[in-house]
Amino acid sequence: xxxxxxxxxxxxxxxxxxxxxxxxxxxxxxxxxxxxxxxxxxxxxxxxxxxxxxxxxxxxxxxxxxxxxxxxxxxxxxxxxxxxxxxxxxxxxxxxxxxxxxxxxxxxxxxxxxxxxxxxxxxxxxxxxxxxxxxxxxxxxxxxxxxxxxxx
Amino acid sequence: xxxxxxxxxxxxxxxxxxxxxxxxxxxxxxxxxxxxxxxxxxxxxxxxxxxxxxxxxxxxxxxxxxxxxxxxxxxxxxxxxxxxxxxxxxxxxxxxxxxxxxxxxxxxxxxxxxxxxxxxxxxxxxxxxxxxxxxxxxxxxxxxxxxxxxxxxxxxxxxxxxxxxxxxxxxxxxxxxxxxxxxxxxxxxxxxxxxxxxxxxxxxxxxxxxxxxxxxxxxxxxxxxxxxxxxxxxxxxxxxxxxxxxxxxxxxxxxxxxxxxxxxxxxxxxxxxxxxxxxxxxxxxxxxxxxxxxxxxxxxxxxxxxxxxxxxxxxxxxxxxxxxxxxxxxxxxxxxxxxxxxxxxxxxxxxxxxxxxxxxxxxxxxxxxxxxxxxxxxxxxxxxxxxxxxxxxxxxxxxxxxxxxxxxxx
Numbered sequence: 211x212x213x214x215x216x217x218x219x220x221x222x223x224x225x226x227x228x229x230x231x232x233x234x235x236x237x238x239x240x241x242x243x244x245x246x247x248x249x250x251x252x253x254x255x256x257x258x259x260x261x262x263x264x265x266x267x268x269x270x271x272x273x274x275x276x277x278x279x280x281x282x283x284x285x286x287x288x289x290x291x292x293x294x295x296x297x298x299x300x301x302x303x304x305x306x307x308x309x310x311x312x313x314x315x316x317x318x319x320x321x322x323x324x325x326x327x328x329x330x331x332x333x334x335x336x337x338x339x340x341x342x343x344x345x346x347x348x349x350x351x352x353x354x355x356x357x358x359x360x361x362x
Numbered sequence: 363x364x365x366x367x368x369x370x371x372x373x374x375x376x377x378x379x380x381x382x383x384x385x386x387x388x389x390x391x392x393x394x395x396x397x398x399x400x401x402x403x404x405x406x407x408x409x410x411x412x413x414x415x416x417x418x419x420x421x422x423x424x425x426x427x428x429x430x431x432x433x434x435x436x437x438x439x440x441x442x443x444x445x446x447x448x449x450x451x452x453x454x455x456x457x458x459x460x461x462x463x464x465x466x467x468x469x470x471x472x473x474x475x476x477x478x479x480x481x482x483x484x485x486x487x488x489x490x491x492x493x494x495x496x497x498x499x500x501x502x503x504x505x506x507x508x509x510x511x512x513x514x515x516x517x518x519x520x521x522x523x524x525x526x527x528x529x530x531x532x533x534x535x536x537x538x539x540x541x542x543x544x545x546x547x548x549x550x551x552x553x554x555x556x557x558x559x560x561x562x563x564x565x566x567x568x569x570x571x572x573x574x575x576x577x578x579x580x581x582x583x584x585x586x587x588x589x590x591x592x593x594x595x596x597x598x599x600x601x602x603x604x605x606x607x608x609x610x611x612x613x614x615x616x617x618x619x620x621x622x623x624x625x626x627x628x629x630x631x632x633x634x635x636x637x638x639x640x641x642x643x644x645x646x647x648x649x650x651x652x653x654x655x656x657x658x659x660x661x662x663x664x665x666x667x668x669x670x671x672x673x674x675x676x677x678x679x680x681x682x683x684x685x686x687x688x689x690x691x692x693x694x695x696x697x698x699x700x701x702x703x704x705x706x707x708x709x710x711x712x713x714x715x716x717x718x719x720x721x722x723x724x725x726x727x728x729x730x731x732x733x734x735x736x737x738x739x740x741x742x743x744x745x746x747x748x749x750x751x752x753x754x755x756x757x758x759x760x761x762x763x764x765x766x767x768x769x770x771x772x
Contacts, residue, residue, distance in 0.1 A: 229460065231609065232673060257603070258590050259675060260701035262686045275673055275684065280609040282673050305590030305709050308414075312705075315417075316424075332417035344425055345697075351425055 214283060217248050234273075236286045239296060245285050246299045249276055255283060261309040263317040265347045270317050272296060274306075289319050298323035318343040334358055382410065385720065389418050393496065393724030394732070400715075400723075407719045412712045427698045432458055432667050433532060435695065439685075440526050442700060445488060446678045448481045451530045453676040454698070456611060457687035458532050460672030464661055470534040471613040472654040476547075477520060477529055478612065478676075479643040479650075483554060484513045485679035486636040490561060493633065496728050497574040502564065509557050512550050519543060534660025544651050551644045558640040565633045572630065579714050579726045581627035591710040593681020593703050594639070595730055598632050600625040605677035617650050629729045665693045678703055704732050 214233060215225055221244060224236040237245045249255050255278040264271040269288040276283045289296050298321035300307050310321040311331040320327060330337075333344070338357050342349045355361040383404045389397040397418035403411035423442060427435045440451040452474055459466060487510040494502030514524045520539055521527035529535050539547075565571060581591075583599040596603050604621045606614045620642040624631035669691035675684045681703030688697040707730045714726050763770060 229672065234671075256587060256590075259682065259684045260686075260699070260706070262673075262697075262699040264688060264697055273673075273686070275686070277609070277675065277682070282609075282675070284673060303590065304588050305706070308705060308708060309701075326413075329413075329415075330417070331415065332420050334417065334420070344422065351422075351429060354422065354425070 214253060217252055218245070221245055221248065231280055232282050232284070234284045234286055236288075239287050239289060242285070242287050243297050243299065243302070246274065246302050249283060249285060250302055254278070255281075256303070258303045258306055258309070261306065261313055263313045263319065263345065265317065265345065267347075270294065270319055270346075272313060272319060274299070294319045296321055298327075300324050316343055316345040318346070387723060389415075391724075393727065396732075398732070400712075400727075402715070402720070402723070404720065409715050409718055409720070409723075412715050414708060414712060416708075424698060424700060427695055429694065431665060431693050432689075432695060433665065435698065436531060437526075437528060439698070439700065440528060442702065444525060445485050446481060446680065446683075447525060448477055448527045448529065449676050449678040449683060450700075451528075452478060452612070453674060453678075453683050453685045454687075455530050455532050456674045456676065457672050457685040457698070458667060460674055461667050461670045461687060461689050462533070462663065463668070464533050464663060466533050467658045467660065468613070468655045469538075469657045470659045472650050473520075473535045473537075473539055473659065474530060474612040475614060475617060475650050476539065476647050477517065477527060477535075479647045480513055480517050480520075480551075481527075482643050482679045483551070483640050484510055484517070486640050487513065489679075490633060490636060493575075493629070493728060494571070496724060497571055499568070499571055502561070502571070506561065509554060512554060516547055516550055519546075531660060533663055534658075536660065538659050539651075539654070548648055548651060551647055555641050555644040558637045558644075562634060562637040565630070565637065571633075574725065575630040575633060576628060578629045578722060579627075579718075579729055581710065581714060583627070585713055586627070586710055589709040589713060590706055591681075592706045593678070594632055594635050595681065595707050595710060597622065598624045598635050599627040603682075605675050605682050609675070611674070611676055613650060616653070617646050619646050629725060632729055666691060667693075667695075680704060681706060704730070707732075 218225060218235050221237055221241050223245070226234040235245065255276045257277050259275040259277045259282065262273040262275065264273070269290055271286055271288050274285040276285070287296065296319055298310055300310065300323065307324065307326060308331065310324045311326055313319050314321060314327060315330055315332045336358055341353060341357050344354050352361065385402045385404055386399065387402050388394055388399040399415040399418070401413040401415070402409050423438060427438055430438060436451050436455060439454040440447045442450045487506050491503040491506035491510070494500065494506065517527060518524045521529040521537060529537055581595065581599050583601055586596045586599045587601065592603065600623050602621045602623050605611070606619055607621045622635050622638040622642055624635050667689045669689050671686070671688045673684070673686045675682050683703055684701040686699035687695055690696045711727060711730045715723060718726065
């Protein structure tokens with residue numbers, strides 16, 4: 211897929227296409243909106259399959275998986291744990307609204323511009339606010355079970 | 363009307379009814395099989411806004427997977443959904459196989475295709491029956507569900523289980539399809555194809571069903587694309603988006619497949635589309651059984667999976683399911699991400715509801731074939747390294763008695 215690689219070289223992205231059918235485009239956090247715009251508007255890949263959060267110690271990586279024909283193109287950004295803010299892409303991809311809420315619930319990343327950042331989607335109301343989000347590595351499964359009352 | 367009369371009416375609450383009202387729909391509602399909550403904002407009888415709240419059956423499977431071995435997770439992710447269980451385990455092992463250098467035996471790929479298509483037939487029949495039930499046509503429901511038993515029996519004959527097949531394993535499948543079984547499978551699925559054609563005739567001619575489904579929930583191709591809808595929902599608007607054809611996995615690259623589309627985008631077209639897909643699935647199974655290559659069905663591999671990341675997707679009966687796996691080289695995953703089709707279709711359903719009336723909500727929500735259990739996923743099921751936490755049936759019964767009748771002696 212030379213076209214994608216050309217479009218992303220100008221954004222200074224690290225491109226990984228070692229696995230057939232997959233391409234990962236790592237961009238800087240401030241280039242996120244531009245990158246998504248490039249994928250959707252310039253390259254015409256409009257279907258966002260989902261968003262994945264990854265706890266990598268210092269950072270939380272967020273992957274935006276786009277799918278067209280036989281290619282899964284993932285835009286990847288690193289959000290530092292000290293300042294868990296990323297810009298929302300709901301304006302460009304309206305279907306991303308629930309995926310952003312999911313990453314917000316499970317990793318605590320705040321997507322600025324998403325209108326539903328003030329509420330929970332998946333987590334129960336009784337999930338304590340002082341416990342870190344459940345999918346971070348520092349949160350132990352036993353703590354979560356205790357907090358939501360499955361285990362005493 | 364004089365000012366006094368207006369005031370009197372306002373006092374009786376009549377004017378207030380014409381402003382915005384909030385109606386809670388769920389979490390427990392007769393129209394939903396599973397608990398989910400929708401906050402409906404109504405102006406008069408028209409829905410102007412919908413806010414979803416999911417997660418009532420969120421079981422934390424993704425967290426639980428990080429504490430289990432790669433092979434154990436095959437069974438864990440199979441339990442994401444009680445209807446499309448096979449495709450979840452299939453997509454999970456595909457994600458794991460993407461991290462390993464091994465090539466899956468071709469015969470196993472064919473068996474995976476056959477069982478995945480049998481599951482699609484079963485899931486579509488289930489939905490057609492349920493829609494008949496919600497539309498007040500219970501004869502259809504009973505007929506369709508009787509025929510669904512045939513496909514469940516076939517799955518049991520192949521895998522040994524009706525619902526959770528536990529057939530797929532990393533780099534292969536666990537059970538072979540014996541030569542002698544092929545003719546029986548072909549005979550039974552051809553009967554199912556005939557039944558599907560008959561149901562399509564009913565769906566197209568029965569006036570009560572037409573009245574309840576035609577022009578209900580008109581979905582536009584542009585809306586579906588913008589909101590990233592998947593599966594039958596987007597194919598009913600004329601866009602042929604199907605993972606089996608676009609990005610073939612298992613043996614789909616070698617088996618001819620008809621991708622069925624419609625252009626109307628209403629509930630009636632979803633009915634037609636799913637019945638046509640049953641016929642297409644029967645054709646694919648028939649071809650795959652005839653052209654199935656010989657050879658081994660699985661490989662033996664070490665339990666540790668090489669470090670790396672892999673993303674893959676499959677076409678479940680409800681649409682694209684997506685798995686992402688990350689390994690740090692150990693025997694347990696670092697992270698497994700699951701995205702189920704209902705999650706992808708929910709924004710579309712919300713958009714469809716806007717402008718409709720309260721009475722259309724159950725039909726439209728059923729039309730996307732929701733499976734909230736698999737959207738929520740996952741439980742903090744027992745088992746961490748120190749403490750095994752499994753209950754026998756008797757212990758569960760005693761827990762129930764203790765909780766609800768604390769004064770009673772067991």
